[in-house]
Amino acid sequence: MSTVTVQLFASYAESFGETTLQISIPTGSTVRDLIARIRLLPGATVLPDSPRVAVNRKFALPEQQLGLGDEIALIPPVAGG
Amino acid sequence: MSTVTVQLFASYAESFGETTLQISIPTGSTVRDLIARIRLLPGATVLPDSPRVAVNRKFALPEQQLGLGDEIALIPPVAGG
Amino acid sequence: MRHASLVNREVDPATVLSAVRDSRCGAVSMFVGTVRDVNEGRRVSGIDYSAYIEMAQAEMDQILAEAEERFGVRSIAVEHRLGSLAIGDVSIVIAAAHEHRSPALDATRFVIEQVKVRVPIWKLEQYDDGVSEWVDPARHTGVTGA
């Protein structure tokens, strides 16, 4: 197991009541696995069916494996411009 | 017969050496008839196969009849912007 | 607001932009045409713009009315400069405001395309070698001008 830090923003930060989450996941877990763990937390009802996740500041696919030291963020629906 | 004044601009004014032409045409003449008369003048080599003509500040079709007091202009290829 | 004008002074994009801004509109699109230093491979030193002013005004008014009708823009403006322009000088500014971005962008493109084909304005291009020539966009490859 290892612990990853997940950054939250905007409506997600509001719903979870935090700007970061500390999540314990087995080594070799994917983005999909991480989301499954996060769904168990209070506040997770804010998440859509397929929440966007950024790893190292790039949008990541569900099957992407997470590595030690990755910068991970959950990205709420964007509304720039 | 009546005499109409035709305004010239840009490359046309340069080629005819004038900014207006006075052309005598029969009453009831069309734009096409007017162009045929203008083609007889020195400088008319500048005109393309279908020169654009404006009557009362609007592009006119070849078959449009000319009336007394119409404001007539030959419009060289435009290049605004 | 609908405003078309031909002017013999500098055209200021910021002024035209301010003129169309509107608190109901989230989007303003603008097009700025300037004099390029090279055209069709020749070095340009400047351009003299002339017009059949009364008709050019009428056509520009008509183009803006059509843009309002087609795209529902809240406000739209075009200013075209005439006279002698140097490299980098602004020849035309078009600005359109709408609640949403797409119609604002569409309206701007519509106006510049229409100006290019139907507003009686002419360019006498001055080249570095002292020669000058009337620009005829159709004579070339379709890429003349902005």
Add this chain to the structure above:
Amino acid sequence: MRHASLVNREVDPATVLSAVRDSRCGAVSMFVGTVRDVNEGRRVSGIDYSAYIEMAQAEMDQILAEAEERFGVRSIAVEHRLGSLAIGDVSIVIAAAHEHRSPALDATRFVIEQVKVRVPIWKLEQYDDGVSEWVDPARHTGVTGA
């Protein structure tokens, strides 16, 4: 010239325009997004913009690089404001310069469309009735925002 930035001060369209102007370019296209007073039928009093700044910067840099590649623009810039904006305030300015008009216009549209879908920036919309809400463009009819 390629320049993307997120700023906490006013964005000045004229400054961005000057930054992209280039004597080789006959055409500059610009898009200006501002805060509208009504969205989805509700009266808006202001918008708080926030971002995942490091990623937003990286995405905007990437979008401009793609625009250069696709449209061959000579220079291109985007400035996005963050923080509390009032009605009429400029939230984003995009400007693109090219020798010719069509790629300049295409590049501007490309950048605003891409910003809307992939740059991690969020709007907390404040309404006149004191309520505030996170804007989710997908939840509505696709016409939210500029």
